Amino acid sequence: MMRLLRVVRAQLRTSMALAVQYRLEFVVEGLLALLWMGVTLVPLLVVFGTRASVAGWTFPEMLVVLGWFVALKGVLEGSLSPSLLQVVDHVRKGTLDFVLLKPADAQLLVSLAKIEPWRVIDLAGAATIFAIAFRQLGHAPATADVLLAALLLCAAVLVLYSIAILVVSIAFVAVRVDNLLYLFQSVFDVARWPSSVFRGALGFVFTFVLPLALMTTYPALALLGKLTARTAAFAMFGSLAFTAIARAIWVASIRRYTSASS
Amino acid sequence: MRRLLRTYAQFLRTGFASAVAYRAEFLIWMFSTNMPLVMLAIWAAAARSGPVAGYSQQGFAAYYLAALLVRLMTGAWVVWEMTMEIRQGTLALRLLRPVHPMLQWSADNLSAIPMRGIVALPVVGILLWVARAELAHDWFSWLLLCPALLGAWLLYFLVQAIIGTLGLRFESASSIFEAWLGFSNVLSGYLVPIDLFPRAVRELSLVLPFRFQLSYPVELMLGRWSRGEALSLLAAQWAYVAVFLVATRAVWRNGLRHYAAYGG
Numbered sequence A: 001m002m003r004l005l006r007v008v009r010a011q012l013r014t015s016m017a018l019a020v021q022y023r024l025e026f027v028v029e030g031l032l033a034l035l036w037m038g039v040t041l042v043p044l045l046v047v048f049g050t051r052a053s054v055a056g057w058t059f060p061e062m063l064v065v066l067g068w069f070v071a072l073k074g075v076l077e078g079s080l081s082p083s084l085l086q087v088v089d090h091v092r093k094g095t096l097d098f099v100l101l102k103p104a105d106a107q108l109l110v111s112l113a114k115i116e117p118w119r120v121i122d123l124a125g126a127a128t129i130f131a132i133a134f135r136q137l138g139h140a141p142a143t144a145d146v147l148l149a150a151l152l153l154c155a156a157v158l159v160l161y162s163i164a165i166l167v168v169s170i171a172f173v174a175v176r177v178d179n180l181l182y183l184f185q186s187v188f189d190v191a192r193w194p195s196s197v198f199r200g201a202l203g204f205v206f207t208f209v210l211p212l213a214l215m216t217t218y219p220a221l222a223l224l225g226k227l228t229a230r231t232a233a234f235a236m237f238g239s240l241a242f243t244a245i246a247r248a249i250w251v252a253s254i255r256r257y258t259s260a261s262s
Numbered sequence B: 001m002r003r004l005l006r007t008y009a010q011f012l013r014t015g016f017a018s019a020v021a022y023r024a025e026f027l028i029w030m031f032s033t034n035m036p037l038v039m040l041a042i043w044a045a046a047a048r049s050g051p052v053a054g055y056s057q058q059g060f061a062a063y064y065l066a067a068l069l070v071r072l073m074t075g076a077w078v079v080w081e082m083t084m085e086i087r088q089g090t091l092a093l094r095l096l097r098p099v100h101p102m103l104q105w106s107a108d109n110l111s112a113i114p115m116r117g118i119v120a121l122p123v124v125g126i127l128l129w130v131a132r133a134e135l136a137h138d139w140f141s142w143l144l145l146c147p148a149l150l151g152a153w154l155l156y157f158l159v160q161a162i163i164g165t166l167g168l169r170f171e172s173a174s175s176i177f178e179a180w181l182g183f184s185n186v187l188s189g190y191l192v193p194i195d196l197f198p199r200a201v202r203e204l205s206l207v208l209p210f211r212f213q214l215s216y217p218v219e220l221m222l223g224r225w226s227r228g229e230a231l232s233l234l235a236a237q238w239a240y241v242a243v244f245l246v247a248t249r250a251v252w253r254n255g256l257r258h259y260a261a262y263g264g
Helices: A002-019 A023-050 A059-093 A096-101 A106-111 A117-137 A143-173 A180-192 A200-209 A212-223 A229-256 B002-021 B023-031 B035-049 B057-073 B078-088 B091-096 B101-110 B113-134 B139-166 B173-187 B199-207 B215-221 B227-257
Strands: none
Touching: A002 A106, A023 A059, A023 A117, A023 B035, A023 B173, A059 A096, A059 A106, A059 A117, A059 A143, A059 A180, A059 A212, A096 A106, A106 A143, A106 A229, A143 A180, A143 A212, A143 A229, A180 A212, A180 B023, A180 B035, A200 A212, A212 A229, B002 B023, B002 B101, B002 B113, B023 B113, B035 B057, B057 B113, B057 B139, B057 B215, B078 B091, B078 B101, B078 B139, B078 B173, B091 B101, B101 B139, B139 B173, B139 B215, B139 B227, B173 B199, B215 B227
16 A cells, blocks of 8 residues: 555656646646636626526536536546546557556556646636635535535546546557547536536436536535435445446456557 | 649548548547537526527527537648647658648548538438527528538638648647637637627627637528628628638748758
8 A cells, every 4th residue: 555655656756747847838738727717617607697597506506516627627637638648649559568567556557647737727716616606605615515525526536537547448449549538528528517407318327327417516516515415425336336347447458458569 | 723633632532531541530529529519508408497588499409509510510620730740740741742731731621521521410410300490591591601611611720720830930839729719619609609798799709700610600500691791791701711811821931931840
């Protein structure tokens, strides 16, 4: 366990060192992150310019969902996607062998391989959005709710990570579909709305099959103090199960992997 | 001239063949275009209790499906191609050929359109099925849609070409394009129909070129304009195309003078 932590720390340090070499990129990408946050807010502002509540959500409540969305998008595009896109590259070029040869768990090694530290701006932006939302609501969230939301955030990141791992595992089988991760990134855009926006079959898919509801709606409900204990427990259990399945599939596809040139 | 046309036709055939060869990837790229549907979801939810600013649920469906259609049919990716070729130095090979690189790239991007059309067919079907009543009744609008779509594609392609050419002098050309994309998403009517914006934003977006990339062809499909208005808007669109063409030429000539192939 100690060794595991040491590996994680070393990974984080090298990928940070790699990233901060590009100082100009830091500024440019940071500004871009701000711009896109603004773009994300525009539709919401326009919608609530015409309606007081949509699908049972008021504007500040919807802002809380959007806050989680911005934060998770930062995690996804700032560390998960860049790292795992490298795996796809490794598979195509055959250099994954070098990763597999290292005396540490391969999944751990590839998961933190590349970090874009300027996406921290997304987390700061999410915090600002929460602050505005709760100012409009007129009260701060209760401590217990914040703790529950933090717990659910961990669950959300786990699920997000597992889906990314699943997508990459597909890349072992079908090298040709190396842009599958981009497809997932664009599908993730759906998570900016609470799940009650979707009805019928779509609502079911986004809750159980591709659990986007678990990632933004549930943490938002928790922060607002509206999540029942049963749903929270269910979400935690679901995310752990999801992670276990993703791990099993990763291990299975690594075992079947026969390098590029063999 | 005839030789050039023959060469261009061959470029188109080659480009089409490579689009067919990479069909799985191609399809996934197409599916990644889903923002109009994401936006449709929230507006459809907002319009459950009655029309919003003149849009019923069906009206929103028509708008966003048409927007999806226009986006699918007018795609281009030349800016990424250019920045990659500049960085890897393979641009030098392209420059050696006796045909202007812009022509080669444009053929590449243009030749994917038949495949895009096939992917877009189901969208057309759904549009007709869901919101037929919202579409234009005048055949004239549909006639104008062809040059309007071509104009929209040209605008998108030329903007990418201009920004990609800037890559000859700056390293972060693709970041510039990201920024353009951010503004374009808002001001072209891709995320929100322009007429739902507050007045100041609306008036700004009416004069900027963004709307001609998306909103104008969509409005043609929805039959928002009289024949006279539609024609003058088409003229405005093509005026922008002409401006962008001149700009592309100027930027390209200037940039090439500064270009020294990496790794050469």
